Amino acid sequence: MNDIDSIAVPETTLIKDVHKLVASYPRVPITVDCVIFGFDENELKVLLIRSDLEIYKDKWSLLGDFAADNEELTDAAYRVLQQRTGMTNVYLEEVKTFSNPHRHPGGRVLTVAYCSLLNIEHHQLKRMDNELHWHKVQGLTNMAFDHKEIIDECYHWLQKRIMEHPLGFNLLPDKFSLRELQNLYEAILNVKLDRRNFRKKFFAMDLLIDTGEYEDDVPHRPGRLYKFDFKKYECSKRKWSGIDF
Amino acid sequence: MNDIDSIAVPETTLIKDVHKLVASYPRVPITVDCVIFGFDENELKVLLIRSDLEIYKDKWSLLGDFAADNEELTDAAYRVLQQRTGMTNVYLEEVKTFSNPHRHPGGRVLTVAYCSLLNIEHHQLKRMDNELHWHKVQGLTNMAFDHKEIIDECYHWLQKRIMEHPLGFNLLPDKFSLRELQNLYEAILNVKLDRRNFRKKFFAMDLLIDTGEYEDDVPHRPGRLYKFDFKKYECSKRKWSGIDF
């Protein structure tokens, strides 16, 4: 116990009506925005929708929504994901708050950005929704609001995070070859990696399960297919300190 | 440019009145809470204030305030710091949003937690404010709201962050001995470190400036005093990838 606890409580006026107190605070509309990354054709993609605001006609927007009453923001982000991609059990993490009072043309709106990683093949894109498209992360233009900035922040966050934890597997199919895995890392980090050292590193982690299967639709010698051992990783997460390249 | 950009815009109804749109969003009171760490007597401390709510009488609270209209949250956090400690130029970084609808007894209040590191000696504590106290981070009890949880999150964040970047210097006086620096790291990480290896590691970083001065009020051989080269660090920050212990 802290020694400080024994200090006498001074005679100040304590606030009794907490509801009144809270009612006196300024209120702000809150949204969540999901930066949903996918990996396809050896490129990192982000899922965007056409803006439905006249003022941003022909511009692209992140998937987001305002937070409902009594909804935690993380729940709101999962809800957006579920509604837009039909997927649950998606990797999702909070990245940063964006609170510039002028970021929304309709008045102050605060947004919390979430980064999400999903396997593009699992995702049926709710094809009816033809306003949704996967865009290359490199060279994005034409974004509504401050969404370019939000994507940039999330992309940098991802580059850093993927060195610390093996998140990349969330972007791959259940079964993947080491070549695909390496392509993924090369695409995200924007570097070339040595193939043998890369394989050694991942085998050394001991989180890959050999399926015994092989690629089949490739015009060259097929590679062995692996699964990621999510369970084992969950158990050993605590001691995790990083992946170096 | 993305190939997608050439897709025809479908005939949907675009929203014209963005102010009306924003006005229809639910609104939430927003606060910032600052987890202000200091280092004193070889222990990591956090700056707390007695809660001014009747319901949390005799409990401790983080320093926070609601965000004013048109105030960025980071600015609000700096404002809180300035008002409470009199200090500007303090290290400050956003950590996480806490949005549980029941976290505040007066109704929904969303808070964004900031982690701040300051040199406890620079801080005059505005002594008149006898409601402010430095508490040991270890063994905190008796916290108002979800502030224990917020402190825990920030403390873990700090443990991780201090391995990646040399932030610890923000907690030390301008001039410090290597022993003090090591005590700081040991206190934060809660480990024992080898003295020789620790010194080698920090000298190898080449971010310490030898002042040529020595400690003077110690009951043993005085240690050499160093300054941290903040400028040099700022320049080389980009390539920074971590400190290993």
Place this chain on the structure above:
DNA sequence: GCAAAAGTGTTGGTCCTACACCCATGA
């Protein structure tokens, strides 16, 4: 048989860890 990628081991160097002794100062 040729193109394309899969698969595999070794070596040298770097960096980290572990560890023990003498030195300067105050009391």
Place this chain on the structure above:
DNA sequence: TCATGGGTGTAGGACCAACACTTTTGC
């Protein structure tokens, strides 16, 4: 002179980077 922490160097091991050739498959 003693107690306390300051200051230093080295040897062994772990880990990482760099690097080339053989294998398998599709065409």
